[in-house]
Amino acid sequence: QVQLQESGPGLVKPSETLSLTCTVSGGSISSYYWSWIRQPPGQGLEWMGYIHYSGSTNYNPSLKSRVTISLDTSKKQFSLRLTSVTAADTAVYYCARGVVYGITGPWFDPWGQGTLVTVSS
Amino acid sequence: EVVLTQSPATLSLSPGERATLSCRASQSVSNYLAWYQQKPGQAPRLLIYDASNRATGIPARFSGSGSGTDFTLTISGLEPEDFAVYYCQQRGNWPPELSFGGGTKVEIK
Numbered sequence: 001q002v003q004l005q006e007s008g009p010g011l012v013k014p015s016e017t018l019s020l021t022c023t024v025s026g027g028s029i030s031s032y033y034w035s036w037i038r039q040p041p042g043q044g045l046e047w048m049g050y051i052h053y054s055g056s057t058n059y060n061p062s063l064k065s066r067v068t069i070s071l072d073t074s075k076k077q078f079s080l081r082l083t084s085v086t087a088a089d090t091a092v093y094y095c096a097r098g099v100v101y102g103i104t105g106p107w108f109d110p111w112g113q114g115t116l117v118t119v120s121s
Numbered sequence: 122e123v124v125l126t127q128s129p130a131t132l133s134l135s136p137g138e139r140a141t142l143s144c145r146a147s148q149s150v151s152n153y154l155a156w157y158q159q160k161p162g163q164a165p166r167l168l169i170y171d172a173s174n175r176a177t178g179i180p181a182r183f184s185g186s187g188s189g190t191d192f193t194l195t196i197s198g199l200e201p202e203d204f205a206v207y208y209c210q211q212r213g214n215w216p217p218e219l220s221f222g223g224g225t226k227v228e229i230k
Contacts, residue, residue, distance in 0.1 A: 105212060
């Protein structure tokens with residue numbers, strides 16, 4: 001059974017870079033779309049981007065200039081970097097596996113438990 | 122950019138009742154739509170993909186329908202554990218610009 005676990009600092013200062021890592025256990029890292037999704041407190045979900053096993057990436061246009069997602073297959077980890085953060089980036093950050101069925105998807109299953117990142121000085 | 126609008130924002134029902142949740146897309150997404158359930162303090166869980174296919178382990182009381190711009194998630198008889206927030210998610214043309222709806226909260230009446 002695949003499990004995902006986020007790790008990284010829970011507090012980041014404004015204008016600095018937020019960095020998180022997701023570790024995948026119990027399954028293969030091949031052929032999936034490894035994704036980051038965030039949720040500000042009390043609000044809805046926002047897809048940030050994904051990286052495919054092949055290395056190709058796709059980002060939310062609203063974040064594209066600030067987001068980088070990378071993959072380390074040897075460690076079965078993928079990472080998120082978000083630059084120039086502000087208070088508006090305070091959120092629970094989830095990593096998730098994106099699954100494609102035929103030509104549809106990716107659909108997110110499973111998700112990590114999420115990690116709260118607060119942007120504050 | 123495809124915008125997903127969910128309605129109602131809140132649905133107040135009693136256990137055993139039928140819940141009908143709506144998700145409307147600003148343009149056609151074919152059947153490229155999924156539904157998720159999120160309970161307080163937990164990560165979302167995939168319920169339905171391709172508009173009408175149940176994910177692994179999802180009870181039969183959950184069903185999805187629709188195509189194009191109008192979609193529905195139906196819970197045929199609410200169990201106590203079904204009171205939660207539900208989100209729809211679409212995948213547009215490839216490479217996809219993914220997005221979620223704003224959510225519907227199903228609360229106990």
